[in-house]
Amino acid sequence: MKNILFVCTGNTCRSPMAESLFRLRAGKKNPWHVSSAGLAATPNLPASLEARIVTSELGADLSRHQSQPLTPETANQADLILVMTEAHREHLRSQFPEVAHRVYLINELGTSKVHDVCDPFGGSLEIYKQTRDEIERAILELIIFLRLGEA
Numbered sequence: 427m428k429n430i431l432f433v434c435t436g437n438t439c440r441s442p443m444a445e446s447l448f449r450l451r452a453g454k455k456n457p458w459h460v461s462s463a464g465l466a467a468t469p470n471l472p473a474s475l476e477a478r479i480v481t482s483e484l485g486a487d488l489s490r491h492q493s494q495p496l497t498p499e500t501a502n503q504a505d506l507i508l509v510m511t512e513a514h515r516e517h518l519r520s521q522f523p524e525v526a527h528r529v530y531l532i533n534e535l536g537t538s539k540v541h542d543v544c545d546p547f548g549g550s551l552e553i554y555k556q557t558r559d560e561i562e563r564a565i566l567e568l569i570i571f572l573r574l575g576e577a
Contacts, residue, residue, distance in 0.1 A: 428572075430460045431504035432532070433514055437464030437493035439547050440510045442473045443558055444532060446486035447565045458572065461504075463496040465517055470494075474547065476554040483555075484562070501525050508532040508568070511542040533560075536567025 430448070434441035441462035448460050472478075473488040481488050494500075501507065501522045507529045509515050519526040534540050543564075546557040 428458045428505045430458050431507045432462040434510045435466050437467035438474045439477045442491045443477050444561050446481050446488050447562050450486040463494050467493045467495040480554045480558040533564040535571040
């Protein structure tokens with residue numbers, strides 16, 4: 427089983443949305459274990475209300491999410507680490523150089539334009555929806571990429 431880790435800053439918005447949307451879109455019988463963490467996360471916080479609302483609109487569930495900080499163990503266990511920004515990637519590469527070759531921007535493995543996924547924290551519900559939709563596009567392309575890699 428492949429371990430996929432989504433990483434953002436606080437692990438209450440973007441990376442939990444990515445984790446829940448990946449689970450939803452990949453289906454129950456997918457061969458991947460997926461989790462999320464934050465570079466500056468406070469442990470055991472729920473996903474933001476806005477993240478819970480906008481993901482639930484698509485059928486994903488963040489009601490049991492609890493934030494967790496990225497640890498060396500979590501990073502080392504991941505076969506693929508998907509970050510939201512170039513700054514996240516640089517931080518991971520400097521803090522965990524042994525996993526640098528496994529770190530990609532979330533939208534880097536598809537056909538979309540590669541760019542940072544901005545943090546919606548503190549923004550309106552509409553901003554959260556835009557971020558959710560951007561993450562979902564990246565997730566759908568990621569799943570195609572992973573399935574092609576298994577063929």
